[in-house]
Amino acid sequence: xxxxxxxxxxxxxxxxxxxxxxxxxxxxxxxxxxxxxxxxxxxxxxxxxxxxxxxxxxxxxxxxxxxxxxxxxxxxxxxxxxxxxxxxxxxxxxxxxxxxxxxxxxxxxxxxxxxxxxxxxxxxxxxxxxxxxxxxxxxxxxxxxxxxxxxx
Amino acid sequence: xxxxxxxxxxxxxxxxxxxxxxxxxxxxxxxxxxxxxxxxxxxxxxxxxxxxxxxxxxxxxxxxxxxxxxxxxxxxxxxxxxxxxxxxxxxxxxxxxxxxxxxxxxxxxxxxxxxxxxxxxxxxxxxxxxxxxxxxxxxxxxxxxxxxxxxxxxxxxxxxxxxxxxxxxxxxxxxxxxxxxxxxxxxxxxxxxxxxxxxxxxxxxxxxxxxxxxxxxxxxxxxxxxxxxxxxxxxxxxxxxxxxxxxxxxxxxxxxxxxxxxxxxxxxxxxxxxxxxxxxxxxxxxxxxxxxxxxxxxxxxxxxxxxxxxxxxxxxxxxxxxxxxxxxxxxxxxxxxxxxxxxxxxxxxxxxxxxxxxxxxxxx
Numbered sequence: 001x002x003x004x005x006x007x008x009x010x011x012x013x014x015x016x017x018x019x020x021x022x023x024x025x026x027x028x029x030x031x032x033x034x035x036x037x038x039x040x041x042x043x044x045x046x047x048x049x050x051x052x053x054x055x056x057x058x059x060x061x062x063x064x065x066x067x068x069x070x071x072x073x074x075x076x077x078x079x080x081x082x083x084x085x086x087x088x089x090x091x092x093x094x095x096x097x098x099x100x101x102x103x104x105x106x107x108x109x110x111x112x113x114x115x116x117x118x119x120x121x122x123x124x125x126x127x128x129x130x131x132x133x134x135x136x137x138x139x140x141x142x143x144x145x146x147x148x149x150x151x152x
Numbered sequence: 153x154x155x156x157x158x159x160x161x162x163x164x165x166x167x168x169x170x171x172x173x174x175x176x177x178x179x180x181x182x183x184x185x186x187x188x189x190x191x192x193x194x195x196x197x198x199x200x201x202x203x204x205x206x207x208x209x210x211x212x213x214x215x216x217x218x219x220x221x222x223x224x225x226x227x228x229x230x231x232x233x234x235x236x237x238x239x240x241x242x243x244x245x246x247x248x249x250x251x252x253x254x255x256x257x258x259x260x261x262x263x264x265x266x267x268x269x270x271x272x273x274x275x276x277x278x279x280x281x282x283x284x285x286x287x288x289x290x291x292x293x294x295x296x297x298x299x300x301x302x303x304x305x306x307x308x309x310x311x312x313x314x315x316x317x318x319x320x321x322x323x324x325x326x327x328x329x330x331x332x333x334x335x336x337x338x339x340x341x342x343x344x345x346x347x348x349x350x351x352x353x354x355x356x357x358x359x360x361x362x363x364x365x366x367x368x369x370x371x372x373x374x375x376x377x378x379x380x381x382x383x384x385x386x387x388x389x390x391x392x393x394x395x396x397x398x399x400x401x402x403x404x405x406x407x408x409x410x411x412x413x414x415x416x417x418x419x420x421x422x423x424x425x426x427x428x429x430x431x432x433x434x435x436x437x438x439x440x441x442x443x444x445x446x447x448x449x450x451x452x453x454x455x456x457x458x459x460x461x462x463x464x465x466x467x468x469x470x471x472x473x474x475x476x477x478x479x480x481x482x483x484x485x486x487x488x489x490x491x492x493x494x495x496x497x498x499x500x501x502x503x504x505x506x507x508x509x510x511x512x513x514x515x516x
Contacts, residue, residue, distance in 0.1 A: 020398035053238035054204075055388055055400075058331060060245045061349055062307045062380075062409060063421040065323030067243050068349040069333050071199075071425040073388050073403055074206035077238060092390050094401030096208065108392075135250070139300030142252050145268040146301065149260045 035103035043084040078105035085113040196426025202228035203354035222466035242389040249384035356462035364434025372441040374412035408432035
């Protein structure tokens with residue numbers, strides 16, 4: 001894959017890792033709608049892979065520090081090529097949603113091609129806020145279960 | 153053991169499956185969704201034992217199997233074989249865990265505090281029979297705290313190691329591709345710790361609990377206390393073709409550290425896919441019990457790991473109901489031959505000499 005300058009991998013303050021994580025956890029309808037918009041301006045796309053597969057999840061034992069395999073996670077992935085732009089895009093999400101993975105790959109390719117950044121930024125900002133809000137609300141509920149144990 | 157191919161009965165077999173399915177409701181998307189949403193702990197149990205994380209597929213397996221967990225695990229394990237392995241995620245470490253429950257029964261004041269999280273531990277176990285009369289079981293909403301709990305919590309053992317309470321074992325770093333994997337290699341004894349923890353992670357919940365319980369009752373040299381129990385979500389971090397490592401989403405995991413207060417503080421560990429507390433507590437107890445010298449035979453690694461494999465165990469038990477006609481016929485032939493030989497031996501044997509009955513001695 002052609003290496004792009006780092007600046008091309010950054011969109012509106014979201015580095016590549018952060019952008020990918022937001023996209024992977026984005027609401028499927030939002031990411032698919034954005035990908036549809038982006039796809040029009042991207043040009044011809046070649047699909048290298050769009051499949052489900054297994055990702056083995058290693059885990060570190062806290063007692064002896066042994067790394068072992070916890071089990072496999074079903075993952076949907078998509079890998080595309082945009083020959084006209086000389087870029088590739090990749091998406092992977094936990095689960096079986098191939099369209100979500102494809103939408104992610106399309107947006108990833110668009111970021112690499114510096115194409116349609118405005119709707120992508122809009123999506124990243126909205127989904128990032130939604131994910132942070134969801135986690136925060138959940139952790140406020142978890143905090144409500146904090147217990148101070150007394151001994152008698 | 154001998155097996156024999158049987159012929160015939162195709163119609164009966166087909167009708168028997170139809171009869172099985174007739175007793176179930178229709179299996180459709182709504183039903184699968186309802187199972188996934190309403191029975192997450194059952195879904196977790198099946199995914200953990202199948203060693204495959206995909207809640208929709210686990211719900212489908214349960215629906216198809218009519219709730220038979222071993223059938224559901226078998227369906228998922230079979231499905232797994234149809235999927236390519238696309239790679240290894242990055243190892244999950246404690247600072248990665250989005251933690252929703254973390255408690256310790258050994259230490260009251262642990263760094264980060266105790267978070268009960270979602271649990272029925274201290275609840276009354278009352279069956280809501282009103283539901284059967286049409287009165288819905290109302291769920292009281294959680295009253296959230298003003299501030300959120302920290303998303304991650306430190307490992308309790310890290311604190312204990314820093315305090316010098318437990319041994320800080322040197323960590324052996326090996327490339328991910330070389331981490332032993334029982335889906336690719338046979339389970340051999342003495343077992344590597346990686347194989348042991350992986351086997352326990354995919355072990356049968358009931359079997360693990362039974363063996364763990366036996367060690368707790370005295371068939372083992374450990375006296376377990378829960379050092380830390382945690383329910384969390386772990387990120388599945390994959391590598392983008394350009395090299396960026398990112399989380400493709402989270403999966404539910406549970407883990408337990410068990411401390412045994414025998415001669416010194418010794419710890420056992422277990423983790424599994426999904427939220428399954430009884431399994432990780434029992435498995436971590438078995439981890440420490442099986443690490444003891446001269447342990448009880450039922451707490452040895454070989455006994456535990458061979459007998460808690462759910463597909464092998466259920467498969468072996470259930471295979472006895474399948475045709476064993478040759479085996480059984482052979483046994484019957486042997487019994488008949490032995491009986492004939494014995495009867496013949498009795499007939500051919502010379503008559504026993506007649507011995508005059510002893511006169512009863514009468515003493516005066």
